[in-house]
Amino acid sequence: MPPPRKFFPLLFTNAALLAAGISPSTPAYPLSLSEAGGDATSQAQELHLEVHINQDPAATLARFSLRGQTLSASAQTLRELGLRLPTGIAAEAPDIALEQLSGVRVDYDARNQRLDLQVPVQMLDRPTTYLHAGPERRAAAVTNTSPGLLLNYDLHAQQLQGDRDIDGFLELRLFGLGPGTWSSSQNTRLASGRTGEHATSTRLDSRWQLDLPDRMLSLSLGDQLSGALSWSRSARIAGLHLTRDFSLQPYRVTTPLSSFAGEAVLPSTVDLYINGVRQASQRVAPGRFQLDAMPALNGIGQAQLLVTDINGHSSALEFPLYGAPELLQPGLSDWSLDIGVLRRDYGIRSFAYDHRPLASASLRHGLGEQLTLEAHAEAAQDLQLGGIGAVALLGHRGGMLNASFSGSQAAGRHGSQRSLGYQWNAPGLSVSASTQRRSRHFVDAPDYLRQATLPLRTDRFFVGFGNVHSGQFSLNYISQHYPGNPETRLAGAGWSRSLPGQAWISLQFNHDLGERGMDNAYLYISTPLDRHTQLSSALRHADDGNAVTLEANHSPAMDNEGWGWRAQASTGVQASAHLEINHLDEQGHWSLGLDHVGDIGTLAYLNSTGSLAWFGGGLHRLRRADDGFALVTTSGLPGVPIRLQNQWVGNTDARGELLVAPLHAWQRNLLSIDPLALPADMQIDAVEQQVVPAARSGVRAAFRLQPGKPLSVQILGLDKHWLPAGTQAVIESQGRTVTRTVIGHDGQLYLDNAPADARLRVRQDGRECRLALPAPGSLPATTIALEPLQCQR
Known part of the structure; x- marks a missing residue:
């Protein structure tokens, strides 16, 4: 918990006392x-x-x-x-x-x-009231996962001048059977044409993964990427991967919280504003309070704390903040551990691994509010690597500084890597600069198999500034030097601005500062015609010539089904044209198009993306489910519209089922039914529910619907006149009270779900009378009896 600001008590104490007409x-x-x-x-x-x-x-x-x-x-x-x-x-x-x-x-x-x-507030001896701003922090309870099998697919077929290719990415996933999730993915290609016919299939990743959300731990066995830091690199390995995974508790805040403390003399309301936007509003009792606010910005911002007592008197204080997502809360650690062997020729060969074992570990630890320490180590045969780093916040206005140093020993040669970076963000100005230097003999795990050469030096610089009226300006510079190659140095400048009618214009210029001295410039303008349709044009200038591109496109809404299209034409060194139509619904997305490029010819293609799931005892088609999904059931009622986060996602099928994807894993996803779309006599227990799926798994969401049994009759009292409006009535069934209601005007009684053997009991003028109500099914479709019923003693 960060120490509260110590000037708050004096300010709020004196201000509140003076407002109440009190002096210490x-x-x-x-x-x-x-x-x-x-x-x-x-x-x-x-x-x-x-x-x-x-x-x-x-x-x-x-x-x-x-x-x-x-x-x-x-x-x-x-x-x-x-x-x-x-x-x-x-x-x-x-x-x-x-x-x-x-x-x-x-x-x-x-x-x-x-x-x-x-x-006086100094006399109040009460515990500090702790307040929290932002969403709820506790982990969401995971909805029970049901067993199932899911196949994600991305299929692409094309033809060009007699050559045909069919490429497919497939991912098979098994979940809900025992702990963890099994998955395997592969690429498959079928080709035919002038060179003959051939088929290839390459396995990509196969692994088992177990997530423990209460402990924020994730364990996986198989093919995966090793853990890394911002100044180290991941390697593809086959083996064991154990890591602290903050995504298993997405509502938990890992970055340091800004803390605001004060004292209130009277019952008051505390409002926190950051950059003019209210982040929290909570009531406090007299005495000390402390407000822990979730960071709402990346970079510098202005915070204002406003305390208003029950008499309407207010005290305010403003001060700067600096949000740094790269920092961890004090005492919080983020780490990963990998043990396995390196993967060779990924995407080319299915089972190619290095025989030498590799161990890798990464660690980040919040040492204080403004300092996070980092460490990384790798060990293999003929390879040892170790490094340390730090991320520091320079006060409340100074920006963020990061630095690291690594050393390696491979094949008896020593190497080193050094990095230094700085960034400062504000609403109207952003600056970042970084440099990374390596010696020629520095080697890490990806470079261990000589598959990826590291640059000896990398320098980057960026500055952005502007406002709504003038637009956003940017200047950038990058320099890289690879062994045996000339140094590459690029400088660029850009400008972008929104125009009336939600139009957009962007201009970018780049210059090669090296020996080639090449220049290129790019101008882009887009104009929306409606919510999903827009026109755009682009002009490109380069040393090899100029080009002009015109495009019109209409995209279907991602929260609805519909058709889309795109038409594009380019002129310049090589003329080209593109035409595509596509369709999106709850079962997936597909597109059909033609590409014509100069002398190359015309390419026709067809692409389809989606999923097949064996879940809930049936086979379903749905949109691609890279994360969680849910099987929604409506008690067998078809055609019921289902909403996700209040956005329509589809209607239930003939079995009263709909698979909804994607859902956010480990988070609360709101599924709902629009009751106005149901028949008037339909009864439903709840119109919405929240489901929390585990990662890459499916859950059930059952909405219990049943036709109602409405009953509407008119009843005469003992005096053979309509029972008076407002008369209390008791509905009984099998000797027990089912419900209590009141009689309406003209003796009308309405029950939306009457039991079959219902009896009515009322008291009139001190006397009790009873009546056996007709069964709902015995009345006409209007549910109104043709003759009034007489209540008897």
Whole structure:
């Protein structure tokens, strides 16, 4: 917990006291005889009073004594009321006159036996009230996962000048059978044409993964990427991967929280604003409070704390903040451990692994509010690597600094890597600069198999500035030097701005500072015609010529089904044209198109993306489910519209089922039914529910629907007139009370779900009468009886 700002108590104490007309040196207000309602005798009266301190009621009655005009209490009573005794008063004093307490105002209401005390905030001895801004932090309870099998597919077929290719990415996933999830993916290609026919299939990744959300731990066995830091690199390995996974508790805040502390004299409302946007509003009782706010920005911002008491008086304080997502809270650690062997020729060969074992570990630890330490190590045969780093926040305005140093030993040669970076973000200005230097003999795990050469030097610089009126400007520079190659140095400048009617314009210029000295410039303008349709044009200038591109496209809404299209034409060194139509629904997405490029020819293609799932005892088609999904059931009722986060996602099929994807794993996803779309007589227990799927797994969401049994009749009383409106009626079934209702005008009784053997019992003019109600199915479709019913004794 960060230390609160120490200037808050003084500011809010004085401001609130002055607002209430109180000074810390204000003398006590003695009670007059008439006010106290007592007499001038010396005998004390014992009183048990309702106490309000600074207009905040105490939880229980408190014991006082009244002698003449003096109201007294014991030291224990005052401590129980949350008051701090002034210096010089004994801790066990049995009788303390309230008029002896400096700065205390006393108002005793004898008629209502109520005592109002107005005390300086320094006298309040209460625990600090801790408040929280932002979403709920506790982990969401995971909905029970049901067994299932899922196949994600991405199929692409094309033809160009007699050559045909069919490529497919497939991922098979098994979940809900025992702990963890099994998955395997592969690429498959079928080709035919002038060179003959051939088929290839390459396995990509196969692994088993177990997530433990309560401990924020993830364990996986198989093919995966090793853990890494910002200044190290991941390697493809086959083996064991154990890591701290913050995504298993997405509502937990890992970055340091800004803490704001103060004191309120009266019951007040505390409002926190960051960059003019209210982040929290909570009520506090008199005394100390501390507000822990979730970071709402990346970079510098302005915070304002506004305290408003119940009398409407406000005190405010402004101060700067700097949000840094790269930092961890003090004492919080993020780490990973990998043991396995390196993967060779990924995407080319299915089972190619290095025979030498590899171990890798990464660690980040929050040492303080403004400092996070980092470490990384790798070990294999003929390879040892170790490095340390740090991320530091330079005060509340200074930006963020990061640095690292690594050393390696491979094949008897030593190498080193050094990096240094700085960034500063503000609403109108952003600056970042970084450099990374490596010696020629520095080797890490990806470079261990000589599959990826590291640059000897990399320098980057970026500055962005502007506002809504002038647009956003940017300047950038990058330099890289690879062994045996000339140094590459690029400089660029850009400008972008929104135009009236939600149009957009962007201009970018780049210059090669090296020997080639090449220049290129790019201008892009887009104009929306409606929510999903837009026109755009692009002009490109380069040393090899100029090009002009015109495009019009219409995209279907991702939260709905529909058709889309795209048409594009380019002129320049090589003319080209593109035409595509696509369709999106709850079962997936497909597109059909033509590409024509100069002398190459015309390419026709067809692409389809989606999923097949064996879940809930049936086979379903749905959109591609890379994360969680849910099987929604509506008790067999077809055609029911289902909403996800209040957005329509599809209707239930003939079996009353719909698979909804994607859902956010480990988070609360709101599924709902629009009751206005249901038949009027349909009964439903709940119109919405929240489901929390595990990662890459499916859950069930059952909405219980059943046709109602409405009944509407008119009833005559014992006097053969309509029962009076408002008459209390009891509905019984099998001798038990089912419900209670009232009679409407003209003796009308309506039940939306009447039992088959319902009986009515009412009291009229002191007499009780009963009536056997007809079964709902025995009435016409209007559910209104043709003849009124007579209530009998």
